[in-house]
Amino acid sequence: MKEFDKCLSPLLKAAKSDPNNYYCFFYLGQFYRYMKEYDKARRCFERSFKLCPNYNEASIELSKMYRILQNWDANIALLQTITEDQINKQNLWAWLQMGLILMEQGDYDEAINYLRSASRIDKKNSHCWESLGDAYLCRGAYASAQEAYEVVLEISNLALYPALQIALIKKDRNCLDEAILDFEALLTMNSNCVLTLTGLAETCLRKARVCYYEQRLGTARDYAQYAVESVTRAIRQCSEISCLWKILGDCCMLVTRLPEKYCCLMIMRALDEGIHVGGDKILEKDDLFQLAAKCYCKALILIEDKQFLWHDLAVCYLNQAENCEDRDIIRKLLTKAQAIIQNCTLTNPRCWQHWNLLGNIALASDPPNYALAQHAFIKAVILDNDCAIAWCNLGILYYKINKIELANKAFAEAQRADPNYTQSWIGKAFVAEIMGQDDEAIDLFRHSISLGFHPQGALGYGHWVCRKLMESPQNSSLYAIQELHAIPVACDALTWYTGKWQFLECDTYTIAFANDNVGQMAL
Template sequence: KLGTVSVILENRTQTSRPEDKRSGWVGRGDVFVWFRVSAEEVLSSKMSPMQQDEEVGGEGGIEEVNREEADRRLLSKELENSVAAHPEDASLRFQLGVSLWENSGDSSESKEKAAEHFVVSAKYNPGHGPTFRYLGHYYCRVSLDSQRALKCYRRALAIDPDDSESGEALCDMLDSSGNETLELAVCKEACEKSPRAFWAFRRRGYLHLDQKRWSEAVQCLQHAIRGYPASADLWEALGLAYQRLGMFTAATKSYGRAIELEDTRVFALVESGNVFLMLGSFRKGIELFHQALQISPKNISANYGLASGLLGLSKECMSLGALRWGASLLEDASKIAGASAQLAGNISCIWKLHGDIQLTYARCFPWVEDDKMIQSDAKAFNGSLVSWKQTCLLAAFSSRRSYLKAVHLAPWQASIYADTAIASDMISSMEDEDSSHDLYSWQLQEKMALGALLLEGDNYEFWVTLGCLSRHTALKQHALIRGLQLDVSLASAWAYLGKIYREEGEKKLARQAFDFSRSIDPSLALPWAGMSADCLNRGLKSDEEFESCLRAVNILPLAEFQIGLCYLALLSGNLASSQVYAAIMQAVQRSPQSAEAHNLNGLACEARFEYESAVASYRISRCVMHNSSCKSSKSHFRDITINLARSLVKVTIERCTLSECFLFMYLGMLDTEGMQIYAYALWKLGDNNHALVVARALAAAVSTVGKISTSAIVSFISRLLYCISGIDLAITYLLKMPNEAFDSTSVSLVVRAIHALDQSTRLQSTVFKQMLSPFFWCGGCRNELFDGTF
């Protein structure tokens, strides 16, 4: 600014200028250049040689400061002289005022002198906007005359709408006085006058954000960004406006640009993470929350968002079958939510989030076999089952405790009462209590559901919650019907109503309710499961029944649906399917206390030729039945033991098979299938005599079984006799069988095989009769040869 030569260009005609040795005016047509010698020459000319030597020997920093101060004083003095010579020159007045204003520091006296020159300058040149800007600064900061300051600022903006300094100062004064409407009008007027008044568009966009006028805010902020493309505040504000409008993709881009310009923008990181959570991109949201916590480790919003993201990601993992991974994510989320509750224990939403995490953990915590000892050691299995149950129960208690804390902080929020009711219902279902409850007493879950309805009686979701949690059938039906009265298109209410009707034996009403629910919302799992269970009344085939249940499992992988899917797969011949195998494995992890789940898991393993795993599942199933408080039928125990014996035979553990069959004989529960397994195990161990004894007993029981079982018994005895006593005894046995016994594929194949080995052709007539049988020519025998059963 100040150097050896300083020039000031004046675009006007001058006829005379003062002459001075150190300054002068040189004419160049209509332009005159006023020059001056630097302050260094002036000072040096006035200093003695000794003073000059001392000055040269001083410190460089002090010398520079003194030089600049001298230059400023000299410039002010010269401007004063020029103003004195030309008192009506508005430009010189303005320059002198600026010099006094900037060099005054905190001196109010110098600023008052500067203001006098600004007033005179404005008098001679009323169209100069910066003059009114400095006058506005004086009245606002020095004399504290707000009315005059407002007038000066507005005059400056009227002259130059692009003057951001005057505009911001005027808006700051209006904002401090609470006159937001006038502030918005000023910005609007500047925007209409000049499209380059970017400060006005920015300020106007911020005001629209404050007033929640998101569409107008987007337009103004977009225009302001043209003038301030590197402003992280503008990009952040634009992202917020997009977010409130539901334009989440545009919001993430705006937030991302703000983060690129300034990577420490915690608000942009947190809000961008929230948007990604709403879009279902949990991993990206978690990454952004981690970045925010690196900048501000104790930020409540970032911790809350991180815990929410982990909860969403865990649900996504569990829906894909990764139960262990989902449980580990929930453990991390619980720690973060707990730490947030310690930082801000008076915020109800944090406690509610902690309750949601713990409730999900209690529902989805998987039972895992620690080692192979569990498969054969009943004590180890019981210990693992008790540990699993305690973990789930403690998580449910923690969930209810967090919900109650949230209720204490925000008793007006009805949804928290409903959450507390759900947690209480889960606790009561997991605790070892007597199944008989007093029908005239209200349970805790019912009371909490009623508490939600007392606050919001017209909320149909709370009526559905009461209908699902109540133990009174009449109250269930009333609550669900009340929910349908409030919203007839409520698919969940129709589905649960159909479940109630089915439990009460009203199958026609149940079918109608399930049909209504499925037509309203096909993505609901319960109607598909109900249609699968009602296949006989609907006239559906077994494959259609299986497909309906499979769809229910894909929509909502509940253990009950998965067990039903495996049972239908057993009936339809789809037990070896990978979908069925994955479903029953998840069912075992979710419900290890279910003997039926372990039994079906064993059948699925057996269908996949995994006999050792099948043996372990059958043993665990029997162990669960022994420990179960409810009474299991003898037929169930017999079926599981037969399955176990069959699998033991297939893994060549005949002695274990014999012990199981001896147990059956002792209990009087050895049926024809068990006798076949028993005889086969005796033969494998070389005890042929006892095997023949069991075979005779089995042959005597042929008349008491059905046609399918008769064919299986005849085929088995024929092969066993051939292996033990030779072809003669087998032929003798077959010749005694009636012709109806040879209609089966398995028996027909055995007869033909033995006939091929018999040189005497004693079974020629039997084989000839089979060829003349209508069963052979209708294709039943030939088709069964290729269906995979053989």
């Protein structure tokens, strides 16, 4: 009858009249639990369980009290007592709870064993399958986790949580097109779910990055715009989540790297102007840099662990400085970036990314601070000897100060750390040029093009193909040109490099190249 103020006295009298009646103590524990006197409730449930260990309801409530009071050892001891017997439908709950506790403590393999046993006994229990999927996911077994969540959907096709988890798993496994379709399907069921909108925005941002590296620049911009629209819808509902602002900042930063033709985004006016106005506006490169900085600053206000957000803000200021022509503004931006990243290195001196960024900022200064850059890059490679990025940057530094032998060693270390890192092969090609090893230079540039597009690789390979053709006798057959299809490969690479074409008749070949500075190899 919900008349709780009248419950206590008769329940106490009943327990006193028959101290061996487990049922009285069970209901007394229920009363104390409702009154949020959890310790008294725990003692009552313990008494009830002691009097009748086979009474499932008492053991279930006792386990709940241990969980509320965070008495993990007592809870595990209780559950181990119950799960000593062979699993059945009566003690199934204990196997499930044991698996959940082990998962919370990080013992994923043992948790999976308990949860798998529970799911075998009750194959229609969606809670068992959901928990099993969570355990697989925590262990990193994405395929098994997805299969478990799919079983949940077979049991209940309207369940949102497993469908969302499947979409997130596809995103993490880089099945981006499938993940986007799954997120869109979820939005048809609940158009205002912040988790779904966030997942869709993250997936679209990843897809935009993939398209950017594949030189599908227009498609990259379209996916970035889709990500902005999704994250904006999420921000409208819950603007106090820091990751939403970071995603928006990352979208802006990605688009700033695109050519001028695609370097624009449609942004909600209120996000840019900071006032309650309606409508949208188009932002181009300079405005996008400023909005990205605002987004990172907003995210910094909302989160405690700010280390990598400060890093992102420093990257934003560095990239903005590299795309600016006003020296005073450049100096201010680089000063801000250097101050931020130096503070990051003090906060976390074991992070190689901070030191690597500090080296890049030092190189971008006017004049370049080579001593600081060398110190920072060396610090980065000491912290992570297998970091191809830092080794390559160190090689570029030595190349710029004309220490070719040290540059060659640094580029070789970058190749060792990551044989597929394009820039290290381009660096080795620069060294080969300086040392007069022309054949090796063209081979290295060609290999860099086969790994992926990079402006310097495209420019370098196009230059050497043109040079080889101009230096070779008429009607001669060159293995590096004809057998390796150098001309179409160079044309494709330079097509990506620039949209401005000039045609040069060279003997029997028509060579397309970017501009009059095609032979310049300046970094």
